[in-house]
Amino acid sequence: MVRPHLPLNALRAFEASARHLSFTRAAIELCVTQAAVSHQVKLLESRLNVTLFKRLPRGLMITAEGEALLPVLQDSFDRMADMLERFEGGHLREVLMIGAVGTFAVGWLLPRLADFQEKYPFIDIRLSTNNNRVDMAAEGLDYAIRFGSGSWHNIEATRLFEAPLSVLCVPELADTLRRPSDLLGHTLLRSYRADEWVNWFAAAGITYPAPLLKGVVFDSSLAMMEAAAQGIGVALAPPLMFSRLLSNGTVRQPFSVYTSMGSYWLTRLKSRPPTLAMSAFHDWLMAEKEDSSLQADVPAASSSA
Structure with missing residues (x-):
């Protein structure tokens, strides 16, 4: 496809004039004279055979043709600027x-x-x-x-x-846990995957009674662990992803029981x-x-x- 020669100076003059609705302010932005901006816009109007602005005693009023052209130019200039900014040090x-x-x-x-x-x-x-x-x-x-x-x-x-998931909770709560069944008396924080706790208890050898799950359902382990760190309940979360909380003692892992989901x-x-x-x-x-x-x-x- 053969592309026509693009009058970039004229297009830039029009775009700046349309934003400011003033040849004078556009000239200040482009570091040229007001006459140069007006001349470039006239060249563009002549080339397109349309009127882009109505000249008023004070400022400009953009025409329907100008309004149609402006967003296309602004998007194109923005994309060119973004691309040029991506070049650095060759x-x-x-x-x-x-x-x-x-x-x-x-x-x-x-x-x-x-x-x-x-x-x-x-x-x-x-x-x-x-x-x-x-x-x-x-x-x-x-x-x-x-x-x-x-x-x-x-x-x-x-x-x-x-x-894999395991039990994580604050140290004060972890100190009260001697065996996995002790968890049945505590608030078990849960995600939208309802079988996680069931699977963990099964891995721990507990199949009955089923854990009673109640309270907030979390859509993120991050939010669940924040609740656990505040002592709201016991989380079932991946220790691998919360090594920082484990290493600084914010939470502890009381049991070496895991379940993979x-x-x-x-x-x-x-x-x-x-x-x-x-x-x-x-x-x-x-x-x-x-x-x-x-x-x-x-x-x-x-x-x-």
Whole structure:
């Protein structure tokens, strides 16, 4: 397709004049004379064979033709500015859009991102968090890190690791727990997955009576752990993702009983070809997974007390 020569100076003069509704203020912004701006706009009107402004005694009034042209120009100039800003030191900065379940983002990814930025200084990560519900196409994501079985429609999934769940609570409460059955007298904080506590008690050898679950249902382990840290109840959450709270003594893990409900996965749309930035992040994440000392400590999901 042969594109016509674009009168960029005239288009810029029109866009600035339309924002200010004044040739004078547009000239100040563009560091040219008022006459030069007026001349460029007239050239554009002549080329398009339309009137873009009605000249008034004080200022300008944009015409319907001008109103139709203005948003297209503003969007184009903004996109060009964004692209030019991505060049730095002779390199093109690439933007990588990542969505991650909040627990993984805070508990595992954020402490390691500085290493990624040091190794790949020209990749800018835009990180959004979610509660494991994500629409990659609608959100424009390159990758989504999510929790589950690894089976999602039209999604390519690479398994990262399990993060089995165990009991976490404040030290004062942990001191009162001698055996898993002691939990039946406490508030058991729960997620929207109703079978988590049932599975954990089964792993602990308790199948009857079924735990009585009541109270707040959390859609995020982060919120649940905040409630546990405030002594509101006992959480069932992945210790791997809350190592900082465990190491500083905010919470304790009273039992070495675990239950696994799935794994964390790095996912992308099958229709999304990997970019150089995506390949760099994938390779870095896989290396971090293997080298992580925390990962070496992940227990078997079937551990018992």
